[in-house]
Amino acid sequence: MSVRSIVATVIICLPCFASAQGFAGLGSQADGFAIPEKGYGLNFPADHGPHPNFRIEWWYLTANLKDDDGHDYGVQWTLFRSAISPGEDTGWSSPQLWMGHAGLTTPKHQFYAERLARGGIGQAGVTAEPFAAWIDNWEMLGTDPTLNQLSLTASGSDFAYDLSMQAQGPLVLHGDAGYSVKSSGGQASYYYSQPRYDISGTLTLPDGAVIVNGQGWLDREWSSQPLADDQSGWDWFSLSFDSGEKLMGFILRGDSGDYSSGTWIAADGSSKPLLPGAFQAQPLTYSEVEGRTIPVQWQIKLPEHGVSATIQAINDQSWMGTSFPYWEGPVTISGSHTGHGYLEMTGYD
Amino acid sequence: MRRAALGALLSHWRRHPLQLMTLITGLALATGLWSAVQAINGEARAGYAQAAAQLGGTGFDVLLPSDGHISVSRYVMLRREGWLLAPVLEGRWHLQQGSVKLIGVDLLSHPELPAMPTSAVPPLDTLTSPGRIFLHPNTMDQLVEQPNLPPITLTENLPTGVVLSDISLAEQLLQQQGKISRLIILPDQPMGLKPLKVLAPELHRHSSDSPQAARLTDSFHLNLTAFGLLSFAVGLFIVHGSVGLGIEQRRGLFRTLRAMGVSLRLLTTLLLCELMLIALLAGSIGLVLGYLVAAALLPDVSATLIGLYGATVEGSLSLRASWLLSGVGMALFGTLVASAQAISNIYNMPLLVAPGVQARAGVARSSQLKMATIGCGLMVSGVAAVLLFDGLIAGFTLLAGIMLGAALILPLLLSGLLKIGSYTARSALAEWIWADMRAQLPGISLALMALLLALATNIGVGTMVSSFRLTFLGWMDQRLSAEIYVTAQSDQQAADLTKWLTKRGVTTLPIRWSEVPHQGSPLRIYGVVDHATYRDKWPVLQALPNAWDHVAAGSAAMINEQLARRQNLWPGDVLTLKPDWQMTVAGVYSDYGNPHEQVIVSLPVLLERMDNIPNRQFGLRLDPEDVPELMNNIRETFVSPSISVIDQAGIKARSLAVFDRTFVVTGALNLLTLGVAGFAILTSLLTLWNMRLPQLAPIWALGITRRKLAWLELLRSLALATLTTLLALPLGLILAWALLSIINVEAFGWKLPMYVFPMDWLRLLLLALLAAAVAAAIPARKLARIKPAELLKVFAHER
Structure with missing residues (x-):
């Protein structure tokens, strides 16, 4: 294993999406990283920018798009920040590491690319005013300090995209005003989203350029606490129903039982955290993906909102074969609710 | 039938074990020297490739500044344009004890780095302060007394004298903040990039198809390969001689077999099978020989490469498919080439008519002319190559053209000289001797060509090495002028x-x-x-x-x-x-x-x-007389061994030792080639011996004793060897000149004055005469002891 892939694994794995359970909090404090605290009021636009005293952070956009002929596409753009130690330093000595993932999914093909960079030299970073997040020539740029109007670009050796995004509602703060508790052990992260973007732009594929339109969802999260030892992976859903309602739900799979949580977002943009265990998801069918068996159809339930729906991958092979590989792709929803969304699954061997 | 015929053919070798041994030895020697050179080259190339691969970045193009460094901001600008590049900062890290080459890489963008073992060290450790350096255990000696060292990981995968670290640590240790030496252009660039020429016109793109050490040492390997080919060519002369003899002696047998109904096609096929069997056997022995020679020479080669180029090559030899296959292939191919003429003779042999021995001379004369013409052509194209093109390859083309051309002209030249010689003949016997030597020429000329090449190489390389040494000694006196x-x-x-x-x-x-x-x-x-x-x-x-x-x-x-x-x-x-x-x-x-x-x-x-x-x-x-005293004083006052003191004589002795070691390999190959050439003469004379009986029998019948005939035989051989040596002399000097003035300039960047060493030539002449005498001794001895009945038979049977 190369140094690079180990570093990449450390970036994505240590402080995983929903860092929950175990004693991880103890270790983090000893390392000198800041810990999320309840009652901290998120402060914008400053909190759109990086938090170098926290171990891990990301700017995570997924989009469901269609071309004029009604073909489905999915786009992912992610910038991860991971600190080896708290704080910032100039030049190569910066302890801040950055990793970008870009994905483009069609019903038949999956394209992806990865970028790694160090903080301190300007190759990657995020500024809050005006908002700008970049790694190499991949950029998510705002016109002002808000996240309301963004342009998004990325390119790999066989694909590229150039999109513009317009927010259609307020930011959603998960958990308790953005303080999102992740386990009974008390671990938490700061977590907010902009789940409602109208998107238009161009995808460049090996066969040529395609004009697309659709909806996008941006997640912002930062924390310092790593996954517990017994946890093997997670399944994360961001779903947009045709009713205008939205659901973010996740399941952390562990030896000592699964842990699930999420947020219900009403059509008017108001949101309510789900109680642990309220969101349920069961795999229905599996597919062979890169030598692994991965569930590509799910049955999800959220009884308190009358949700009982089937989630179906648009492309079973939405595999991100990056240094730390995982499944991430667009899905369609049918059943009690209809709509579209994004699914991320890790830890399937 | 087939079996019986093959048995009959093979029985010849049972009755002539010496001949079989000659054939196998010749082929084995040729294969051995060739594969030894291939093995050494293969080992060295693998060494460079491995060293380069350990540091990553092999096979990628690089961007270099024309002068100075690339700034980090320039690197970031290119990354922000989408170009996937990996920065490398390289420099000399001065230590308490000497200095080492320090290579700093950006771990996040650099290609695979086998030299940095991640199994032993957490990778983030390397990235974060205080960082970590990687080095070979041998490099550690230099760092022992260095204060404030970062953590160290020892790895066998780096060359001695090279230290590897993350670029953040390297720029601190080298005090080169914000600087980059080169940018590696990574594969799989994203689509739609602006060209580098537009974005960064001040940077130059260099393709890195071969590691730097390999480029520098190319000349050395080309040299060895030339030697290997030369040995092989000389070895083929032996095979040619032996196969010719084996076929000449079996003419009667072939006729009998044909008369018994063996078809020409079958006979030829069987002969080919026989030769291939022998080639395989000899090739295998050659591989063993080659391995032994390579293993013996490799330590010196590796010392040379370190001394001259600083390229590290392991002193141990491993079996590689490349040279094993090339050895066997060359043995089979060489046998075919060398025996093609003999086999085609058989194929075209009239069934019952004896070959006209005298006719050979006529054929030989026209083929000598043809060969000489080709030879002139080769020489001209060699000279043209060096006039038209630059570089090492042109230099070697010149050498090859002159050497081969001279070899091809040799038979005509010798023939002419002998003809002139014949005018001096005053007696019938003397006239016969001159004429007979000319008649012998076609049969022995290949062996003499081998001798010419070997001698000329010996003179050329010897003159080059000795001139170099003399120049080097004088240069050291000037350069090392402090006491x-x-x-x-x-x-x-x-x-x-x-x-x-x-x-x-x-x-x-x-x-x-x-x-x-x-x-x-x-x-x-x-x-x-x-x-x-x-x-x-x-x-x-x-x-x-x-x-x-x-x-x-x-x-x-x-x-x-x-x-x-x-x-x-x-x-x-x-x-x-x-x-x-x-x-x-x-x-x-x-x-x-x-x-x-x-x-x-x-x-x-x-x-x-x-x-x-x-x-x-x-x-x-200081005054040379005060040197010992002052050296002692320094050692006593400043505690040894923390200070190193060496006088002029000591440093000169060391340098000269390195110099001499450099040419050990050349000397060894030189001697081996000459040995093979001597062997070629032996086999040629043995072949001729059998064909010459019909010519000698009448002379014997005219009253010249067998003993006298034997002496004349020896004398003839010595005369031809002497003539060849004399002709080899100017050729060798041309070779020396080309080596000193063309090859050296291309390979090392320096031109050397040429000095001549006539005593060496005399020694070489004696060596050539010795080889010719030994080679002629066996046929001569046979002749002196031949039963008169055998000579009489010549008149009784028409062969």
Whole structure:
């Protein structure tokens, strides 16, 4: 294993999406990283920018798009920040590491690319005013300090995209005003989203350029606490129903039982955290993906909102074969609710 | 039938074991030398490739600045344009004890780095302060007394003298913050990028299809390969002789077999099978021989490569499919080529008519002319190659053209000489001897060509090595003009030492240097004080008037011959050391034994332009009589071994030892080739022996005793060898000239004066005569003891 892939694994794995359970909090404090605290009021636009005293952070956009002929596409753009130690330093000595993932999914093909960079030299970073997040020539740029109007670009050796995004509602703060508790052990992260973007732009594929339109969802999260030892992976859903309602739900799979949580977002943009265990998801069918068996159809339930729906991958092979590989792709929803969304699954061997 | 026929054919070898042995030995020797050279080359190339692969980045193009460094901001700008690049900072890290090459890479973007074992060390450890350095256990000796070292991981995967670290640590250790030496262009670039030429016109793209060490050492390997091919060609002459003999002696058998109904096709096929069997057997023996020779020579080769080029090659040999296959292939192919003529003779042999021996002479005459014409053509194209093209390959084309051409002209030349000789004949016997020698020529000419090549190579290479050695000795006297050389452990110790020496009235000449990146590789710049030592003794080849005055004034620099030739810079030209630092070239000095480019400027200028130049090495000038006493005093006053003191004689002895070791391999191959050539003469004479009986029998019948005939036989052989040696002499000198004036300049960057060593030629002549005498002794002895009945048979049977 190369140094690079180990570093990449450390970036994505240590402080995983929903860092929950175990004693991880103890270790983090000893390392000198800041810990999320309840009652901290998120402060914008400053909190759109990086938090170098926290171990891990990301700017995570997924989009469901269609071309004029009604073909489905999915786009992912992610910038991860991971600190080896708290704080910032100039030049190569910066302890801040950055990793970008870009994905483009069609019903038949999956394209992806990865970028790694160090903080301190300007190759990657995020500024809050005006908002700008970049790694190499991949950029998510705002016109002002808000996240309301963004342009998004990325390119790999066989694909590229150039999109513009317009927010259609307020930011959603998960958990308790953005303080999102992740386990009974008390671990938490700061977590907010902009789940409602109208998107238009161009995808460049090996066969040529395609004009697309659709909806996008941006997640912002930062924390310092790593996954517990017994946890093997997670399944994360961001779903947009045709009713205008939205659901973010996740399941952390562990030896000592699964842990699930999420947020219900009403059509008017108001949101309510789900109680642990309220969101349920069961795999229905599996597919062979890169030598692994991965569930590509799910049955999800959220009884308190009358949700009982089937989630179906648009492309079973939405595999991100990056240094730390995982499944991430667009899905369609049918059943009690209809709509579209994004699914991320890790830890399937 | 087939079986019986094959049995009959093979029975010949059972009855002539010596002949079989000759054939197998010849082929085995040829294969052996060829595969030895291939094995050595293969091992060395694998060594370079491995060393380069350990550091990653092999096979990728790189971006280099024309002078100086690339700034980090330039790198970031190119990354922000989407170009996937990996920065490398490389420089000399000065330690308490000498210096090492430090390579700093960005772990996040660099290609695979086997030299950095992640199994042993958490990778983030390498990235975060205090960082971590990776080095070979042998390099550790130099670092033992270094204070404030970062954590160290030892790895066998790095060459000695190279330290690897993350770029953040490297820029601190080298004190080169914000600087990058080169950018590796990674594969799989994203789509839609602007061209690098537009984005960064000041950077040059270099393709890196071969590692730098491999390029530098190419000349050395080409040299070895040339030797290998030469040995192989000489070996083939032996095979040709033996196969010819084996077929000549079996003519009767072939006729009998044909008469018994064996078809011509079957006979030829069976002969081919027989030859291939022998080739396989001999080839296998050759591989074993090759392995042994390569294993014996490899330590010297590796010493040469380290000494000359600083390229590390393991001293141990491993079996590689490449040279094993090439060895067997060459054995089979060579046998086919060498026996083609003999086999085709059989194929075209009339069934019952005896071949006309005399007719051969007529055929030979026209083929001699044809060969000589081709030979002239080869020589002309060789000369044309060197006139039209530059480079090592052109140089070797010249050598190959002249050598092969001369070999092809040899039979006609000898024939002409013998004809002239025949005019001096005063008696019938003498006339017969001259005529008979001419008649023998076609049969022995191949062997003589082999001898010519071997002798000429010997003279050429010998002259080159001896000239080089003589020049080197003279150069050392000039260059190493200080009486004592001292290396201190620290700048402080050096300062104390200087004070102490000044009190005793000893002149100290500081030896201080720094490196600047220059066209992608480090260029070493020495700073010298103005002293008579340099003015009087430095080995200057060309210079402006008062060159050292210009150097002392700070406006000019002296450069070594390598730099002058490679960049075509001569006195009066302008040399750019850094973008803001230009110097006039005041003079060019010779710098043998160093493959790298070098510059000398005045010390104050160097100190002003460059930072962190250690001051630990000195040359001391004093009365030679005081040397032992002062050396003892220094050792007593400044605790040894923390300070190293060596006198001029010691350093010269060391340098000369390195020099001599460099040419051990050349010498060994030289001798082996000559041995093979001697063997070729032996087999040719043995072949001729059988064919010559019909010619000798009438002479014997006229009353010349067998004993006298035997002596004449020996004499003839010696005469031909002498003639060949005499002709080899001018050829060898041309070869030496080409090696010194063309090949050396291309390979090393220096031109050497040629010296001649007539005593060596005499020795070689004696050696050639000895080989010819030994080779002729066996047939001569046979002749002296042949039963008269055998000679009578010649008249009784028509063969």
